[in-house]
Amino acid sequence: MTNRSILAAFAVAAAAVSLPAAAQFQKPEDAVKYRQSAMFVMANHFGRIGAMAQGRIPYDAAAALANAETVSTMSRLPFAGFVEGTASTDKGKAKANIWTDRAKFYAGAKKMQEEVAKLLAAARTNSLDNVKAAFGDVGKSCKACHDDFRNQ
Amino acid sequence: MTNRSILAAFAVAAAAVSLPAAAQFQKPEDAVKYRQSAMFVMANHFGRIGAMAQGRIPYDAAAALANAETVSTMSRLPFAGFVEGTASTDKGKAKANIWTDRAKFYAGAKKMQEEVAKLLAAARTNSLDNVKAAFGDVGKSCKACHDDFRNQ
Numbered sequence: 001m002t003n004r005s006i007l008a009a010f011a012v013a014a015a016a017v018s019l020p021a022a023a024q025f026q027k028p029e030d031a032v033k034y035r036q037s038a039m040f041v042m043a044n045h046f047g048r049i050g051a052m053a054q055g056r057i058p059y060d061a062a063a064a065l066a067n068a069e070t071v072s073t074m075s076r077l078p079f080a081g082f083v084e085g086t087a088s089t090d091k092g093k094a095k096a097n098i099w100t101d102r103a104k105f106y107a108g109a110k111k112m113q114e115e116v117a118k119l120l121a122a123a124r125t126n127s128l129d130n131v132k133a134a135f136g137d138v139g140k141s142c143k144a145c146h147d148d149f150r151n152q
Numbered sequence: 153m154t155n156r157s158i159l160a161a162f163a164v165a166a167a168a169v170s171l172p173a174a175a176q177f178q179k180p181e182d183a184v185k186y187r188q189s190a191m192f193v194m195a196n197h198f199g200r201i202g203a204m205a206q207g208r209i210p211y212d213a214a215a216a217l218a219n220a221e222t223v224s225t226m227s228r229l230p231f232a233g234f235v236e237g238t239a240s241t242d243k244g245k246a247k248a249n250i251w252t253d254r255a256k257f258y259a260g261a262k263k264m265q266e267e268v269a270k271l272l273a274a275a276r277t278n279s280l281d282n283v284k285a286a287f288g289d290v291g292k293s294c295k296a297c298h299d300d301f302r303n304q
Contacts, residue, residue, distance in 0.1 A: 024200065034196050037189035041229065044186050048176065073225045077193065 028086045035081025036092055042074035046138065049119070052128070053135040061126040068116075068123035071138075075116040079109050093151040108145035115141045180238045187233025188244055194226035198290065201271070204280070205287040213278040220268075220275035223290075227268040231261050245303040260297035267293045
């Protein structure tokens with residue numbers, strides 16, 4: 001298979017599990033850079049909520065909500081970039097078992113997206129306690145998937 | 153000034169011109185990586201619309217809209233990462249005049265955001281002709297700012 005047909009096949013597979021594959025890529029390196037970029041932006045905005053949840057900066061309900069909205073958007077993006085055949089092109093931390101145990105990988109992604117949806121709902125309540133609880137649950141979902149599929 | 157106080161001062165300045173500075177950064181390198189990541193994700197989704205506008209892939213109104221929504225979200229993010237003092241830490245293409253001619257830089261950012269808003273509206277009409285026209289206008293706003301503030 002050519003790289004392009006591999007990418008196309010992956011897009012079909014990703015769509016089948018109801019994960020978005022709206023983004024496609026000219027070359028494998030672009031897919032790697034895309035998923036790393038989306039993860040980095042997501043982590044940055046999630047970290048801003050964490051700073052409030054952990055008391056390092058004052059709780060600002062509007063800022064927490066804006067960050068939660070961005071995290072929610074970003075949470076849907078990275079997975080289109082986990083294109084078959086990009087383990088070897090990845091200068092990052094993706095483990096090869098992402099592609100040998102896709103069902104578990106996608107389940108981890110879905111779990112994170114569900115917890116992020118709860119974080120967004122919590123942010124809309126303007127309650128720091130709610131945000132703290134939901135932040136913790138999102139963090140657990142991040143860690144669970146990273147433990148399984150990301151090299152430390 | 154410490155890096156942290158420089159970042160804080162920039163955040164205030166950015167807020168004053170009505171650009172979001174919701175994201176803050178532990179160190180200058182994070183600000184650089186953040187803005188580059190946000191730009192890369194934005195460009196990827198914008199490129200997907202471009203592929204339809206230019207006839208390289210079939211027009212899919214729902215996909216065009218989904219991509220336009222992502223571009224719209226992303227269009228608000230990168231500018232918080234253009235933190236004073238990060239020209240020297242940037243391994244990328246940012247020109248130093250970003251920080252010496254901020255008013256023009258922010259005007260360019262605002263113009264892009266306005267054109268992206270029109271692209272999103274165009275995508276909602278489900279008309280390829282509307283999307284084509286708006287795509288071209290967004291592209292011009294990208295190029296204008298890149299010509300002034302990005303090394304080639």
